[in-house]
Amino acid sequence: MEKATLLKAIIESAIDGIITIDNRGLIESLNPAALRLFGYDAAEVIGKNISVLMPEPDKSAHDGYLERYDRTGEPRIIGKGREVRGLRKDGTTFPFRLAVSEVQYEDRKIYTGFVHDLSKEKEAEEQLREYAAKLEELVDERTNSLKELITALREAKEEVSVSLEKEKELGQMKSRFVSMASHEFRTPLSSVQLSASLIQKYAEPFDSIPIKKHVNKIKNAVGNLTTILNDFLSLEKLEAGRVEVNLSNFDLVKLSEEVTEEMQMIAKQNQHIIYQHTGAKSMVHLDQNLIKNCMINLISNAIKYSGENTFIEFNTEINEEGCKVIVKDNGIGIPEADQVYLFEPFFRAHNTGNIPGTGLGLNIVRRYSNLMKGTLQFKSIINQETTFILSFENHG
Known part of the structure; x- marks a missing residue:
């Protein structure tokens, strides 16, 4: 029981x-x-x-x-x-x-x-079958999409290859043209510059103000054209990767004094370039040609964008940390909205007006400083002043 x-x-x-x-x-x-x-x-x-x-x-x-x-x-x-x-x-x-x-x-x-x-098991099996079918469908869709993407990428790659080849050819043609044009223009410009100097010399006994005025215009025009050609030639070499850095030991103070004397000759009326060096040492280990180009470019800008009867401060400094090159003017300044674009090629600030220039100089200076593992910084106040600072660490 x-x-x-x-x-x-x-x-x-x-x-x-x-x-x-x-x-x-x-x-x-x-x-x-x-x-x-x-x-x-x-x-x-x-x-x-x-x-x-x-x-x-x-x-x-x-x-x-x-x-x-x-x-x-x-x-x-x-x-x-x-x-x-x-x-x-x-x-x-x-x-x-x-x-x-x-x-x-x-x-x-x-x-x-x-x-x-078995209801729940069968429901689960049916859900699994549905999930598997959806997954298979999704995989098919993604596979087809991937195939289409691969095909599109392959076609794009072929188009890019053709475009790159054409661009390479155009780049080579441009490089040859810029080199040829730069060298071909230099000869007549040198002749014009020499002729203007001779005219000025022969006209000295006559003490003619109009002659002096027009000779100076010719010289300024030749100088501007020469600057443009130099900028384009420098940019072309940079783009082609043909700028080599040749480091050597040289006297920075001596070079700076030479640049000051050279640039003073093209300064505006009563514009004075004041050079000063800070530090007990004067020797640095840099590329002398590149640093000279940077100095000339920065001082040229200071001359262009400053008025007559102004001072341009040109300073160098060497200490334990490295060396600096500083150029300060009291000119038109750089608008704050333009400062972010300042180092882009062919960019010119909106307040430059009719002042001649290519918009390449600062781009070239920065790229030259980068090649020497340096930096280029600036600070500017509109209608008051602009200061550019080239810094190179651990050089001596």
């Missing part, structure tokens, strides 16, 4: 459905789990054929299956882990795994079916 109670308790609390039928296929019992799965009350199905819980085609084939078993004596385990579908009271179906065993009970045989609901 105790065992029967225990067995009943186990059947009643089982998670899976348990159904018993007789040899005619009539339902004798269902545990609560089975009733929940099929949606029936016990009174609605007990005594009815098990086929009431089966959809077609299993419903029609069930009785024949039992008769065949009784006639042939097939194995006592009729089904183990077989997947079938169940028919609920509301007409819906669901998948489950069915294991059926024959049980000898007193003087007769009964059949016990163990029903394990």
